[in-house]
Amino acid sequence: MQQHMVQQNAFAQIPDAVKAFIVHFHQAVLDNNLPEITVAYESGWNKYTEKYYAKTEWPEAELIAPLVNDDPIFLILYRELYYRHVYSRLQPNIDDRFHSYENSCELFNYLLNSDGPVQLELPESWLWDIIDEFIYQYQVFCSWRSKPKNKTDDELVMLAEGGPVWSSYSVLNVLYSLMQKSKINEYIVAQREGKSPEEIAEIVGEYGQRPLYRLLGYFSIIGLLRVHVLLGDFTLALKVMDDIELNQKNPFTRVTACHVTTYYYVGFCYIMLRRYPDAIRTFVTILNFIMRMKQYHTRSYQYDQISKTADRMYALFAVCHALSPSRLDDNIGNIAKERFAEQYAKMSRGGGDALAAFEELFLYACPKFITANPPPYDDPAALQNLLAPPSPADSEAAEPASQPDATHRHLQLFLSDVAAQSQVPTLRSFLKLYTSLGAKKLANFLDADEEEMVQEMMVVKQASRSISRVPGAESSGLLDGQTITTSDLNFVIAENMVHITESTVGRRYAGWFIKNTERTQKILDDLKTMPLPASKVPTQQQQQQQQQQQLAKPVGGEKKVAWGSVSKA
Amino acid sequence: MAAQWIKPSTRPDPIEDLVSGVDRYNPSNVSILEDYLYHQIRSEEYDLLANLAILKLYQFNPDLHNPDVVINILLKALAASPLPDFNLCISILDERTTPSSLDEPDPLPTTLPLLKVLQNLLYRCRFPAFWQTYNSEEFETLRDNYTVEVAGFENSIRQVAIRAVKATFTHITSQRLGSYLNLEGDALTAYVKQLAWAVDSATGNIVVPPNPDNQIEATVVQEQIKLPQLTKVISHAVKA
Structure with missing residues (x-):
């Protein structure tokens, strides 16, 4: 009875505007009214969050249930938003963590195990956020779980008995089920083969025809890419992307957040596969895209997240560029070098300082790695060992007890690769000065043993080659590729004599001519569409003005010369 | 590859x-x-x-x-x-946490x-x-x-060395190659023979067969214009 009173009280506390919003939102979902749902989702929810729930939870689903006639589906969707808000704005407690998992399961269960495809329709961005958030909560849970220190007794008990809650298997299960139900890979392949809509409909079946399932299927592939990266499996991560062509024509690029996520994780995989040219190409593509889209996206609720990811990709770009210098895309390169100037200078110089800079940028830009398995919560003795190692060392002074950190492991692997290359920039800078040079002399310059130096030269050679995807073979899978030379500086050793050659770049004219041709065409078009002059007198004046302009133009440098010559023609 | x-x-x-x-x-x-x-x-x-x-x-x-x-x-x-x-x-x-009960090390x-x-x-x-x-x-x-x-x-490790040598050298002393392969004398001769690498009779050095990585030449990279760069210009020409 008292609880009832409390509930009623709490219900009364909900501002009327919020109640009206929920009722309206519910109606939009009932009507499958996509535009209305989108407005409610992208702006309404955020608006009321700012206004009433910036620092507290939204009303619990049970509390608002009467407003929506206890509609179970809407309540699941509502909880999805409710928990996401808790995770992003507040500190989720263990109940939130467990319940958000249960709610996600209910949602996916409803989508996957109803009789036939459900009639629900949701905006693309929401569908992406559902998958994105599911994996985010999994990642947050895993990293929270990996620190057994400072857990209350209740939490320890719940973790010991947690069972499948946020287990890697259950997460993979959801993603694979969505992919299989929607036949998304079959859909992509059929699309690429240019099958007719009828054929495609036949291939993908009743689920795959519905946008909701198709999109969830696609987002699940990207989700899988991300989960595998978080777990450190970079080959499998790229392998699940086998059917996807990474290019702007891909119809799924409309959800910008998904597009950006895809490229970030793919690029990162390439770094861990030591395929720096591929990583660079991946980052350049998406960073250019983000730059172009910036004007449209500053108002998007995901804009913050996107620009944070972009920043991390600039950092990774700088890392790759230091490891495999190339002439690729000046624009992105300049921004990256400017933004991380200090680190970039250290990294590309090589040697001792470089390692610290690589570490700094790696830690800043790497994904939030997780460990697949929990500490032994079900084995109190082992857990005790972990918490308080039976060593005489003072437990206060020791590092805070936690599972060995996955990030640390990946960092060490990456740094060992980098350290192996740390002499390469120095050697290259010496080689640049010569066309041939005795090995002994080179060793003397470096104050090194001749044999050691010759072996180091093999490292330089090795660092100048990389497997890279073949342009034009986009459909062959992200792991595919051929060995290419990545450095302008090439050399060979004949016995003890190093012969060096360098590729140089011829002057580039095309961009300049194309730009100016386009500009001229535009001027021509503008001139053609101009209204005819009303009388002869002003025409002469205009011509005179134009001539004056022409005379004035050539002084102003290259571009203006072209301008002038065009109007003469 | x-x-x-x-x-x-x-x-x-x-x-x-x-x-x-x-x-x-x-x-x-x-x-x-x-x-x-x-x-x-x-x-x-x-x-x-x-x-x-x-x-x-x-x-x-x-x-x-x-x-x-x-x-x-x-x-x-x-x-x-x-x-x-x-x-x-x-x-x-993944780093494994040691179970409290361990059967064997x-x-x-x-x-x-x-x-x-x-x-x-x-x-x-x-x-x-x-x-x-x-x-x-x-x-x-x-x-x-x-x-x-x-x-x-051991042979699989030798392959690693052979790959590096092939990319870096045109000629290599047999002593150096031997140190990379941990072979000497007849064993080394046999190994080189099996690779079908020639021995320079004058110097006794081993000739690494030419391959794309140990053939170097100075090149001038010429600009390549891709069709998409020209789409605007061409489409305009078509319209006009």
């Missing part, structure tokens, strides 16, 4: 189905993959993706974890240098650092140091318990 790495021609179909399908997550398939690993070990084959599938199952099912299998996978991955195979294996080798914690040392020497092309380290007393257990079982292990 990459194609062979993604799917070696020696990979049997059932394994291919496992590696590419969802069945790779099924713990009951681990023995099939482990058998395939031991097959690789006996017959000098190598299939990284299949071996990673084993490690993936270990990652998700710590109960399955078999340190001997892990060590064998890592030994096979060593010979793939300078490809990142070894690191890719380590990446999904786990060889992995003591062996892993040794393997990492070997990997580092190979990746840094320190081949003479590799052989010295590998044949040292400290590595005796590794040799006696593991590499002895891996058919052609």
Whole structure:
């Protein structure tokens, strides 16, 4: 009875505007009214969050249930938003963590195990956020779980008995089920083969025809890419992307957040596969895209997240560029070098300082790695060992007890690769000065043993080659590729004599001519569409003005010369 | 090159189905993959993706974890240098917390650092140091318990050195090559002969056959204009 009173009280506390919003939102979902749902989702929810729930939870689903006639589906969707808000704005407690998992399961269960495809329709961005958030909560849970220190007794008990809650298997299960139900890979392949809509409909079946399932299927592939990266499996991560062509024509690029996520994780995989040219190409593509889209996206609720990811990709770009210098895309390169100037200078110089800079940028830009398995919560003795190692060392002074950190492991692997290359920039800078040079002399310059130096030269050679995807073979899978030379500086050793050659770049004219041709065409078009002059007198004046302009133009440098010559023609 | 790495021609179909399908997550398939690993070990084959599938199952099912299998996978991955195979294996080798009740000592914690040392020497092309380290007393257990079982292990390491030499040298003294391969005298002569590499009779040096990596020439990279760059110009011309 008292609880009832409390509930009623709490219900009364909900501002009327919020109640009206929920009722309206519910109606939009009932009507499958996509535009209305989108407005409610992208702006309404955020608006009321700012206004009433910036620092507290939204009303619990049970509390608002009467407003929506206890509609179970809407309540699941509502909880999805409710928990996401808790995770992003507040500190989720263990109940939130467990319940958000249960709610996600209910949602996916409803989508996957109803009789036939459900009639629900949701905006693309929401569908992406559902998958994105599911994996985010999994990642947050895993990293929270990996620190057994400072857990209350209740939490320890719940973790010991947690069972499948946020287990890697259950997460993979959801993603694979969505992919299989929607036949998304079959859909992509059929699309690429240019099958007719009828054929495609036949291939993908009743689920795959519905946008909701198709999109969830696609987002699940990207989700899988991300989960595998978080777990450190970079080959499998790229392998699940086998059917996807990474290019702007891909119809799924409309959800910008998904597009950006895809490229970030793919690029990162390439770094861990030591395929720096591929990583660079991946980052350049998406960073250019983000730059172009910036004007449209500053108002998007995901804009913050996107620009944070972009920043991390600039950092990774700088890392790759230091490891495999190339002439690729000046624009992105300049921004990256400017933004991380200090680190970039250290990294590309090589040697001792470089390692610290690589570490700094790696830690800043790497994904939030997780460990697949929990500490032994079900084995109190082992857990005790972990918490308080039976060593005489003072437990206060020791590092805070936690599972060995996955990030640390990946960092060490990456740094060992980098350290192996740390002499390469120095050697290259010496080689640049010569066309041939005795090995002994080179060793003397470096104050090194001749044999050691010759072996180091093999490292330089090795660092100048990389497997890279073949342009034009986009459909062959992200792991595919051929060995290419990545450095302008090439050399060979004949016995003890190093012969060096360098590729140089011829002057580039095309961009300049194309730009100016386009500009001229535009001027021509503008001139053609101009209204005819009303009388002869002003025409002469205009011509005179134009001539004056022409005379004035050539002084102003290259571009203006072209301008002038065009109007003469 | 990459194609062979993604799917070696020696990979049997059932394994291919496992590696590419969802069945790779099924713990009951681990023995099939482990058998395939031991097959690789006996017959000098190598299939990284299949071996990673084993490690993936270990990652998700710590109960399955078999340190001997892990060590064998890592030994096979060593010979793939300078490809990142070894690191890719380590990446999904989650740190294990020691169970409170331990039946027998786990060889992995003591062996892993040794393997990492070997990997580092190979990746840094320190081949003479590799052989010295590998044949040292400290590595005796590794040799006696593991590499002895891996058919052609030493030759697979020699292949790593050969790849590096082929890319870097046109001529190499037999002494230097011998130090990279840990071979001398007749054994070295036989090995060079088997590679079909010639010996320069005047100097006694070994001639590394020409290949794209040891043929160098100065080039001027000319600009290439791709059609998409010109779309605007051309489409305008068509309209006009």
